[in-house]
Amino acid sequence: MAVEDAPVRRGLWAYALAVITVALAVMPFAGHRLAVHSYLMVVFLVLMVAGDLLTAHLLMQQFLAGGRPATLGLSSAYLYAALLMMVYAAVSARIQRAGADSTWAEVCGPWLFLAVVSGFPLLVAVLPVGLGGVARTRRRAVAAAAIVAVLVLAGAVAGTVVAAADLLPRMYEGGAPTTAGRWVVGVALLVTAAGLLAVIRNLRHRPRAEQWVVVALSASLATVILYMSGPYRYTLGYYVARVTLLVSSGVVLLALLAETANLYRRLSAAHEDLDHAHRELSRRAEDLEAAGAWKSDIIATLTHEINQPLAVISAYSEELTQEWDTTTDGERRAAVQALGNRVDQLLDMAAHLLALCRAEPGEIRTQSVVVPVEKALARATDNLTKQARARVTVGPVPPGAAVWADPVHLHEVLTNFITNAVKYSAGDIVVSAALDGTGATVRFAVTDEGNGVPPDFVEHLFDRFTQAGQPGGERTGAGFGLYLSRLLAEANHGQIWYESVVPHGSRFLLRLPCAQRHPSLHLPDEFSATRQ
Incomplete structure (x- = not known):
């Protein structure tokens, strides 16, 4: 017998005995x-x-x-x-x-x-x-x-x-x-x-x-x-x-009505639970839909990001094939080394994209280490073609400066900034890095002399699948590449943003924590988000 049934049984027994007692008392x-x-x-x-x-x-x-x-x-x-x-x-x-x-x-x-x-x-x-x-x-x-x-x-x-x-x-x-x-x-x-x-x-x-x-x-x-x-x-x-x-x-009728009312209350509670479960299923369905969109984004990323090193490899291969007799051994060695670097980049990128395919948005896993700023900039520019390197200038770098980040993620963000600048501007490109006023973060900047980004498109620049169109069919922005760059920057406790350059041009900036201010020790408020 359930505990809550005990009062009911005592009540009905008391009533039953009272009824029979009354009958026996009235009988004479x-x-x-x-x-x-x-x-x-x-x-x-x-x-x-x-x-x-x-x-x-x-x-x-x-x-x-x-x-x-x-x-x-x-x-x-x-x-x-x-x-x-x-x-x-x-x-x-x-x-x-x-x-x-x-x-x-x-x-x-x-x-x-x-x-x-x-x-x-x-x-x-x-x-x-x-x-x-x-x-x-x-x-x-x-x-x-x-x-x-x-x-x-x-x-x-x-x-x-x-x-x-x-x-x-x-x-x-x-x-x-x-x-x-x-x-x-x-x-x-x-x-x-x-x-x-x-x-x-x-x-x-x-x-x-x-x-x-x-x-x-x-x-x-x-x-x-x-x-x-x-x-x-x-x-x-x-x-x-x-x-x-x-x-x-x-x-009996009142007891049955009370029991029926209790059943309706329980049914109502069950209905609420069912409604809650339905809302939870709807939320999970939305999450699954978002995850499906995320997988599609990863495929787009793969297409976009692999095209960059493949284009460099194709250019170097064509250059070596057509100008083999006129190039020196040093130039050939440098070209082969650049090809090897691009292959390494593809391998790193493939590993990273595989990790992205297994992750949901906001769950990008990082393997952060101390990355010297000078080394990061050198790696990003060394993989450029000879024509592109001729347009890129690396500005002064704070001596001994280093950031705490995933080197693959940092390289992809910087490479995306630089290759976009090379693609969408015809003038010189300046890559620089500087410490902020407190020395807690390093700010990377890639500045070009192109036409810039239309003002009405700036707020959508780092969204998924967005590119700004310009007259003549030219397109500015990297579509999914800048969106991926934002995700990678945020996963490494950083930020990216865009600034217009007067009188014309664009500047893409990346801010990351200094290695001396390890995230596990202390970070400024703007970088104190939980690492994914």
């Missing part, structure tokens, strides 16, 4: 006659029928949701009681016209009432037997069959009592109970008690809503006890029995 005085209040009988029947029908409906809905045969048995029992109560209401109206000594009053009415109070526990205990597997797999079909069976049963019982009234033993004669009537009531008492015991035996394994059937069964048992007390119609026992049935029916 049950035969005391009271005033006739026929309108109370009408109110009782209307409320009982309405309450039993609503209870049957709620229990049927719980059966359709959970598939428990016991719940189906309860629903069928309440439907049976409601149907016979309707017939009993019609018979009671006939008794009012025919009188207390008529067959309707001495046979039909008492037999129908006992059929209700004793048939109810019998159905609760017997109907669910053998329905386990079928009830769970074919709930609607079983529910429909149970409703039809109850309709047939109630019709058969009512029809038998009314049609065979002359053959049934009289329960009363001259207002006093007959011997046959006492035996019938005794059998009804045994049937009701047996039904109550059968339910009690398995009560621990029933859900909370089904446990409250003990209250209804105890009311049926109390009613039969009062029925045995003597002259019954319009006596104290008569009214107490009906009030007991009505109150018990209301208690």
Whole structure:
């Protein structure tokens, strides 16, 4: 038994014992006659029928949701009681016209009432037997069959009592109970008690809503006890029995409504959880979509970045092939060395792009080391073709300056800046590096004398798949290359940006932490982001 079910079981047991105790206490005085209040009988029947029908409906809905045969048995029992109560209401109206000594009053009415109070526990205990597997797999079909069976049963019982009234033993004669009537009531008492015991035996394994059937069964048992007390119609026992049935029916209905409300609350909570899970799945789907776009970007990067060293290799190969006889051994050696450097660059780039393909945006992994500034600039310019090197000038470098960065990432950013400058400007190009005012960072700059970037495009310069068009079909910017440069710079706790040069030209800048200000020791606020 769950801990939260304990208060429920204690409450229903207390009520059941109270009902039976009241019946036993009233029994010695049950035969005391009271005033006739026929309108109370009408109110009782209307409320009982309405309450039993609503209870049957709620229990049927719980059966359709959970598939428990016991719940189906309860629903069928309440439907049976409601149907016979309707017939009993019609018979009671006939008794009012025919009188207390008529067959309707001495046979039909008492037999129908006992059929209700004793048939109810019998159905609760017997109907669910053998329905386990079928009830769970074919709930609607079983529910429909149970409703039809109850309709047939109630019709058969009512029809038998009314049609065979002359053959049934009289329960009363001259207002006093007959011997046959006492035996019938005794059998009804045994049937009701047996039904109550059968339910009690398995009560621990029933859900909370089904446990409250003990209250209804105890009311049926109390009613039969009062029925045995003597002259019954319009006596104290008569009214107490009906009030007991009505109150018990209301208690069960309220308990079932509370349980239904609790189920709806749990369903609402489950719906909220489902909605949360749906939002989480949507977010993950968006992440997957972004990851797919990222993979596409990587392919674009591969195409863009590999073209640079391949173009240099092609140029050197063409130069050596066409001018082999006119070049000196030193020039050939330098060209071959440049080709080897470009091949090394391709290998480094391939390794880096492979890492990018395995990473999501914002998860670029770095292998930072101390990189001397002078060495980084020399490597970036040495891999240029002879014609490009003739246009590139390396400015003064702070003596001994070094940055803390991934050398492959730094080389790709600088190379991208320089090759873009060579491609999109016809004048001289200056590559420089300087310490900032505090000495915490090094600022790399690549300045050209080209046409610059259109002002309205500057804010999109480092976005994905963006290139600025110019008159004549010329395009400025590196499309995905500058976007990749921004990602690499940020992954190394750096920043890149663009500045216009007066009167014309462009300057691309990269800022990285000095090696003396290792990120794991201390960084300025603008570089204190978590390393990826």
